[in-house]
Amino acid sequence: MEAKNILGGNTEGHLRPNLSQIERLKQFARQSASMLNLDRLDRELDQKLDREIASETGMSQPTKAAVIVIGGGEDKVQDRKILRAFVESSGGTSARIGIIPSASREPDIIGRIYSDIFRDLGAEFVDVFDIRDRRDRYQDDPGRLLDDFTGVFMTGGDQLRLCAIIGDTPFALAMRERVHQKRLVLAGTSAGAAAMGHHMISGGSSGETPHKEIVNMATGLGILPEIIVDQHFHNRNRMCRLMTAISSHPEMLGVGIDEDTAAVFEHDNLIKVVGRGAVTIIDPVEMSYSNQLWVSNTAPLTVHNLRIHILAAGAEYNLIKRVPISPSV
Amino acid sequence: MEAKNILGGNTEGHLRPNLSQIERLKQFARQSASMLNLDRLDRELDQKLDREIASETGMSQPTKAAVIVIGGGEDKVQDRKILRAFVESSGGTSARIGIIPSASREPDIIGRIYSDIFRDLGAEFVDVFDIRDRRDRYQDDPGRLLDDFTGVFMTGGDQLRLCAIIGDTPFALAMRERVHQKRLVLAGTSAGAAAMGHHMISGGSSGETPHKEIVNMATGLGILPEIIVDQHFHNRNRMCRLMTAISSHPEMLGVGIDEDTAAVFEHDNLIKVVGRGAVTIIDPVEMSYSNQLWVSNTAPLTVHNLRIHILAAGAEYNLIKRVPISPSV
Numbered sequence: 013m014e015a016k017n018i019l020g021g022n023t024e025g026h027l028r029p030n031l032s033q034i035e036r037l038k039q040f041a042r043q044s045a046s047m048l049n050l051d052r053l054d055r056e057l058d059q060k061l062d063r064e065i066a067s068e069t070g071m072s073q074p075t076k077a078a079v080i081v082i083g084g085g086e087d088k089v090q091d092r093k094i095l096r097a098f099v100e101s102s103g104g105t106s107a108r109i110g111i112i113p114s115a116s117r118e119p120d121i122i123g124r125i126y127s128d129i130f131r132d133l134g135a136e137f138v139d140v141f142d143i144r145d146r147r148d149r150y151q152d153d154p155g156r157l158l159d160d161f162t163g164v165f166m167t168g169g170d171q172l173r174l175c176a177i178i179g180d181t182p183f184a185l186a187m188r189e190r191v192h193q194k195r196l197v198l199a200g201t202s203a204g205a206a207a208m209g210h211h212m213i214s215g216g217s218s219g220e221t222p223h224k225e226i227v228n229m230a231t232g233l234g235i236l237p238e239i240i241v242d243q244h245f246h247n248r249n250r251m252c253r254l255m256t257a258i259s260s261h262p263e264m265l266g267v268g269i270d271e272d273t274a275a276v277f278e279h280d281n282l283i284k285v286v287g288r289g290a291v292t293i294i295d296p297v298e299m300s301y302s303n304q305l306w307v308s309n310t311a312p313l314t315v316h317n318l319r320i321h322i323l324a325a326g327a328e329y330n331l332i333k334r335v336p337i338s339p340s341v
Numbered sequence: 342m343e344a345k346n347i348l349g350g351n352t353e354g355h356l357r358p359n360l361s362q363i364e365r366l367k368q369f370a371r372q373s374a375s376m377l378n379l380d381r382l383d384r385e386l387d388q389k390l391d392r393e394i395a396s397e398t399g400m401s402q403p404t405k406a407a408v409i410v411i412g413g414g415e416d417k418v419q420d421r422k423i424l425r426a427f428v429e430s431s432g433g434t435s436a437r438i439g440i441i442p443s444a445s446r447e448p449d450i451i452g453r454i455y456s457d458i459f460r461d462l463g464a465e466f467v468d469v470f471d472i473r474d475r476r477d478r479y480q481d482d483p484g485r486l487l488d489d490f491t492g493v494f495m496t497g498g499d500q501l502r503l504c505a506i507i508g509d510t511p512f513a514l515a516m517r518e519r520v521h522q523k524r525l526v527l528a529g530t531s532a533g534a535a536a537m538g539h540h541m542i543s544g545g546s547s548g549e550t551p552h553k554e555i556v557n558m559a560t561g562l563g564i565l566p567e568i569i570v571d572q573h574f575h576n577r578n579r580m581c582r583l584m585t586a587i588s589s590h591p592e593m594l595g596v597g598i599d600e601d602t603a604a605v606f607e608h609d610n611l612i613k614v615v616g617r618g619a620v621t622i623i624d625p626v627e628m629s630y631s632n633q634l635w636v637s638n639t640a641p642l643t644v645h646n647l648r649i650h651i652l653a654a655g656a657e658y659n660l661i662k663r664v665p666i667s668p669s670v
Contacts, residue, residue, distance in 0.1 A: 301667045318651075
């Protein structure tokens with residue numbers, strides 16, 4: 013995973029050649045400050061340059077948030093911290109937001125609920141991408157459609173339904189491309205969160221000794237290809253099913269997200285935690301043994317050496333180094 | 342933990358000087374076989390010597406099992422694998438078993454149930470230690486009483502009740518001493534399992550983001566002083582409460598035991614897993630950060646670097662090295 017970007021892009025191949033001249037200038041100034049060991053100056057310079065670029069070019073301040081993965085049950089009436097963070101990351105008052113309600117059996121109702129919220133939170137423009145079919149009009153020229161948006165939000169419902177409707181369609185591919193190119197912020201809650209990985213948990217159970225049947229897997233949208241997401245995490249006692257999923261996909265990283273909590277995946281390969289609960293990381297990189305290959309679907313599993321981090325709001329995790337970042341205490 | 346025995350004894354001080362001449366002979370023969378790299382011969386020799394010693398001295402075959410910690414709900418009517426293993430470890434047809442039903446509010450009934458089972462499984466003698474008070478007759482000369490027994494079984498019920506009645510009494514101390522001296526096999530199920538540690542989980546909840554109030558701690562019997570036991574483990578979704586308990590006692594090792602499953606702690610510092618479910622080990626030795634000290638009882642926890650092993654029947658764990666033993670596959 014070293015040289016690769018967690019979003020599936022390659023830092024050598026994809027992102028560096030796309031750095032604009034402005035970004036190069038920024039980087040040079042930042043490096044100068046960094047070489048002088050002026051950390052605060054470094055950050056201030058960075059923020060100042062971001063603001064100047066935004067005002068000079070008329071662009072909104074470039075966001076670092078790439079993908080916002082929400083564990084379901086996010087606050088929709090009070091502070092709306094997570095949904096507000098999504099609107100801010102999408103450009104704040106310049107945000108142009110598309111809502112994908114396809115996971116839901118009531119796309120009209122849920123589309124309207126989120127439209128109202130995002131408008132209320134100050135977004136400039138909100139539309140519902142009412143995709144109900146793999147071949148409907150949204151697939152005609154999805155790149156051109158999406159170029160008019162700064163953020164996309166995938167609602168809850170059923171992740172299998174969502175992926176059956178949009179998985180691997182031109183629309184989904186165009187969306188993924190724009191996220192990786194930093195042109196679009198993508199958020200998903202509940203089913204919309206589960207679908208982020210390439211390997212997706214589609215169902216399962218709790219309250220049992222871990223065994224293969226405790227979790228069902230399917231293919232997700234591959235937005236975060238190296239991540240397996242689980243949501244409503246501690247709320248529905250899903251530690252075991254994510255451990256089970258990860259133990260049969262040891263090249264992946266498990267990310268379990270509680271309700272009203274978000275894991276914000278940034279372009280600099282950090283996860284930042286926002287909201288009321290915790291984000292749990294299950295890292296199998298040191299897994300030395302699992303009996304998965306030899307036992308029946310109902311037999312209890314043996315799994316050696318999983319590494320777990322529980323991260324509350326404010327905590328950060330470095331996806332490249334695979335280490336949580338200790339706050340300065 | 343290096344030089345210390347997990348049972349709280351000291352391998353230098355306690356156990357080595359107690360090696361009988363017969364055991365020295367055994368050890369010499371075993372070493373010879375081992376030096377010749379004859380593993381099977383080594384084991385066969387070991388078993389043969391054990392049998393010969395048993396027949397020559399009239400002693401029952403020395404058991405390696407010291408403490409059998411059962412996650413509750415053990416099979417009482419069919420194979421009775423775990424209860425049978427306890428009777429075997431206590432001497433089989435020579436087993437003399439005492440039952441402590443003090444955790445239960447119905448000590449008569451539960452005492453009778455287990456008496457019938459242990460007799461049915463072939464134990465030579467079974468009695469119920471009907472301890473209901475910290476100052477009753479069982480405290481008069483507990484050493485002399487216990488010297489007449491080879492195994493003690495603590496039933497389920499309420500671990501707080503059990504510890505309130507026998508914790509730190511002469512009876513409990515005499516029992517612990519005999520376990521560490523390999524003179525007594527001790528088993529406990531459910532509440533009787535929870536009470537094994539020095540730090541004991543007395544209650545808690547699940548289905549919530551980990552926070553300090555998710556688990557209540559009290560003082561246990563200290564039979565396995567460096568272990569925090571949790572029982573009905575995956576069955577009642579207790580991963581989080583044990584993680585929470587361990588993150589505030591990082592010098593301990595967490596052992597979560599499923600129903601109808603036992604962690605057999607042997608005198609050679611191995612845990613062996615028996616039964617239908619799994620034993621889960623939570624090792625905080627690499628825990629690099631926890632916010633426990635700075636947050637309120639209801640705030641979500643941040644905990645970095647817990648190591649987890651899930652161990653099904655047949656799996657083994659080395660308590661000194663703190664590593665699971667990989668089966669030869």
